Each structure stands twice: as structure tokens, then as C-alpha cells.
Amino acid sequence: MTLRPFAIGPRRDAAPTLMPAAIPSGADARAFHRSMPGYARTPLVPVPELAARWNVTSVHVKDESARLGLPAFKILGASWAENRALSARSAAPPCATLAELAELASSGTPATLVTATDGNHGRALARMARLLGLPARIYVPDGLPESTVAAIESEGATVLDTDEIYDAAVVLAAQSISDDDVLIQDTSWPGYQGVPGWIVDGYATMFAEIDEQAGGTPAMIAVPTGVGSLLQAALQHYRQSPTRVLAVEPVTAACVTASLAAGKPVTVDTSAFTTMAGLNCGTVSTLAWPLIRARLDAGIGVTDGESAWAAAILRNAGVDSGPCGAASAAGVEAARGVPGAIEALGLDASARLVLLSTEGSGTPQAGGGASGTAANSVISDRS
Numbered sequence: 001m002t003l004r005p006f007a008i009g010p011r012r013d014a015a016p017t018l019m020p021a022a023i024p025s026g027a028d029a030r031a032f033h034r035s036m037p038g039y040a041r042t043p044l045v046p047v048p049e050l051a052a053r054w055n056v057t058s059v060h061v062k063d064e065s066a067r068l069g070l071p072a073f074k075i076l077g078a079s080w081a082e083n084r085a086l087s088a089r090s091a092a093p094p095c096a097t098l099a100e101l102a103e104l105a106s107s108g109t110p111a112t113l114v115t116a117t118d119g120n121h122g123r124a125l126a127r128m129a130r131l132l133g134l135p136a137r138i139y140v141p142d143g144l145p146e147s148t149v150a151a152i153e154s155e156g157a158t159v160l161d162t163d164e165i166y167d168a169a170v171v172l173a174a175q176s177i178s179d180d181d182v183l184i185q186d187t188s189w190p191g192y193q194g195v196p197g198w199i200v201d202g203y204a205t206m207f208a209e210i211d212e213q214a215g216g217t218p219a220m221i222a223v224p225t226g227v228g229s230l231l232q233a234a235l236q237h238y239r240q241s242p243t244r245v246l247a248v249e250p251v252t253a254a255c256v257t258a259s260l261a262a263g264k265p266v267t268v269d270t271s272a273f274t275t276m277a278g279l280n281c282g283t284v285s286t287l288a289w290p291l292i293r294a295r296l297d298a299g300i301g302v303t304d305g306e307s308a309w310a311a312a313i314l315r316n317a318g319v320d321s322g323p324c325g326a327a328s329a330a331g332v333e334a335a336r337g338v339p340g341a342i343e344a345l346g347l348d349a350s351a352r353l354v355l356l357s358t359e360g361s362g363t364p365q366a367g368g369g370a371s372g373t374a375a376n377s378v379i380s381d382r383s
């Protein structure tokens with residue numbers, strides 16, 4: 001029997017000096033996202049079945065199964081980072097709108113956008129490249145489903161299968177960069193922090209929406225976690241609030257949980273298969289690590305089976321969740337069985353929880369969105 005990866009972070013009141021300095025927020029990113037075709041706040045859906053099961057006041061799921069025309073949240077980061085990187089390359093200020101950025105891309109120095117991906121980020125980058133009329137070159141790890149590769153190719157990008165695990169694909173993409181290329185990678189390492197920081201700024205849009213939709217900050221938020229950039233955005237957003245943050249990873253790729261337990265970044269072996277492909281990362285982003293170490297309340301690993309169980313419950317509530325998206329619900333369920341976790345996460349009867357469902361199942365429901373009894377109370381609107 002394998003032990004479940006689990007770690008509790010430093011008590012915040014006991015370790016205030018560990019908090020790193022504030023990183024500027026992505027205030028302009030939200031305005032830029034609003035300029036993109038089809039921008040709308042994604043739904044925040046109540047799941048009373050989980051609230052009753054966990055004996056908490058409420059559970060809401062941020063449903064990212066349809067974000068700016070794609071089935072995952074990743075385009076929030078890719079779009080803003082491309083704006084920042086391409087405008088910096090032309091020594092221009094960031095563009096206020098997508099139309100301005102397209103204009104800059106057609107008149108500035110030609111560029112190929114490059115990244116490594118385990119799926120969603122690469123597709124988002126490829127979609128943005130298409131919108132901007134730029135070529136894209138995407139490196140993928142071994143074992144990515146054919147349908148995922150086809151989805152990236154359908155955006156017009158060149159896909160290169162590296163036959164390696166995700167961490168090695170990231171290295172190959174970085175090594176391939178020439179003067180004609182711009183690397184837009186969603187993880188950071190020493191010497192490469194600007195672009196990943198802009199990606200994290202782009203993710204801030206999701207948390208700003210949750211604040212508006214929930215009318216306040218939750219007691220706890222659960223975040224599906226790969227390299228930890230989305231987690232970094234959550235930790236940054238809630239840094240001044242009492243909101244507890246739980247990172248959820250596959251048991252076979254729990255690098256954030258292992259690092260939290262060790263008190264230093266630890267790389268884990270990710271060669272085992274997981275259905276949670278987007279979370280199958282072995283190394284924590286260096287930019288995210290100081291915040292994770294100082295502020296993360298807990299990390300936990302979940303199995304593919306647990307994620308599938310959670311996806312079925314969310315489907316009943318009208319949320320279309322893929323394996324990574326449902327990991328957050330699976331993580332809370334699993335945490336309830338781990339000694340010390342309920343206290344560390346503040347899961348008492350007064351708690352209001354938010355779970356990030358970061359991707360759809362890839363099989364959009366009839367009608368293209370939420371369905372079922374909960375759909376009427378979905379908090380969703382255009383803004």
C-alpha cells in the first residue's frame with residue numbers, strides 16, 4: 001500500500017517573517033482579458049451535496065470548462081504573458097486590448113511562440129498565436145493522449161513529441177530558443193522568471209471573479225496543482241486574508257506536497273501514468289516556491305480513481321470537470337481522512353469552501369454548459 005502524500009504548511013501566525021515581499025498584481029490583465037472575444041466570468045456553482053457530505057456551510061465550484069473558447073483556465077495566463085513578452089520585445093508598453101496586440105504582432109519583429117506543455121497551456125498558447133497570426137512550436141511529453149495533441153495541432157501549431165517526461169520537455173523547449181523565438185513557459189527556474197510571473201498575473205482574473213461572485217473570501221480554497229503557478233496566484237491573492245489554501249496533486253506527481261514536507265524544493269519521479277495529465281509535473285516553479293513555503297496550508301495527493309469519483313459528483317451538480325478539474329474536490333474528500341487536516345484547513349461547520357475546477361472533461365454537455373438542478377442558481381454573468 002502506498003502512503004498518501006500529505007503535508008501541512010507552517011502556521012502563519014507562527015511564521016510571519018517567512019512571508020516574501022508582495023509581488024505586483026495583474027491589475028491590467030483583467031482589462032486586457034475583457035477585450036478578448038467571448039470574455040465572460042466563468043460560473044461559480046453551488047454543490048450542496050458536497051456541503052452536506054463535508055458538514056460545512058457551502059461548497060462552490062469555479063467552473064473553468066469554458067474559458068475564452070477553450071476547455072481550461074490556462075488562456076488567462078498565456079494571453080497576458082504573450083502581451084507582456086511581445087510588447088517588451090518591441091520596447092512598447094503592454095497593449096490594452098487584444099486588437100492592439102494583434103496590430104503590434106503584425107508590425108513588430110516576427111516571432112515564433114514556443115512552450116512545453118502537458119496539454120492545456122500549449123493549446124492556449126497555440127490559440128493565442130493563431131489569434132495574433134504568429135507561428136507556434138509546442139513540445140509535448142511522452143504519453144500525451146492523441147486527442148490532446150490533435151487539439152493543439154488544430155490551432156495551427158507545430159507539435160514536437162519529445163518522448164520524455166514533462167520536466168525534460170520543458171528543458172528541450174528552453175534549449176531550442178533562437179533570436180526569432182519567444183518562450184512562454186508556465187513554470188520558472190533560476191534566470192527565467194519574468195514570463196512565468198506574467199502568467200501568474202494573468203491567473204489573477206479568476207480570483208478577482210470569485211471575489212465578485214462569492215461576495216467575499218472563502219474559508220478555504222482547493223487548487224489543482226502541477227508546477228504551482230496557479231497555486232502561486234491563489235497564495236498571492238489571499239496573502240492578506242485568513243483563507244486557507246489546499247494544493248491537490250496526483251499521488252504519482254506530488255512535488256509541491258513533497259517539497260512542503262521537506263522544507264525545500266524536491267523533484268519527484270513522474271514516469272507513472274495519471275489521468276490528471278495537466279498536473280503530472282515533477283518540479284515546483286522556483287518563483288512559486290517562496291510563497292508556497294511561507295503560506296500554503298496543506299498539500300495532498302489523490303488517485304485517478306478519487307478524481308473520477310469527484311468528477312461524477314460534480315457532474316450531478318451541473319459542472320463538467322475533467323480529471324485535473326475534479327482533483328480539488330477529491331483532495332478535500334481525501335483530506336478529511338487524514339489526521340490534522342480538518343484543523344489545518346479550517347473545515348468546520350461555518351466554513352464556506354471554493355474548489356477550482358480548472359478544466360472540462362473534453363466532452364461538452366448538450367447546450368454547452370451547466371445543466372441539471374443546480375444550473376438555475378449558478379452565479380454567472382457577463383461583465
Ligand SMILES: Cc1ncc(COP(=O)(O)O)c(C=O)c1O
Pocket residue numbers: 072073074118119120121186224225226227228229230231278279281324325358359
Ligand atoms: C487543468 C489544469 N489544472 C491545473 C493545472 C496546474 O497549474 P500549475 O502547473 O500552474 O500548478 C494545470 C497545468 O497545466 C492544468 O492544465
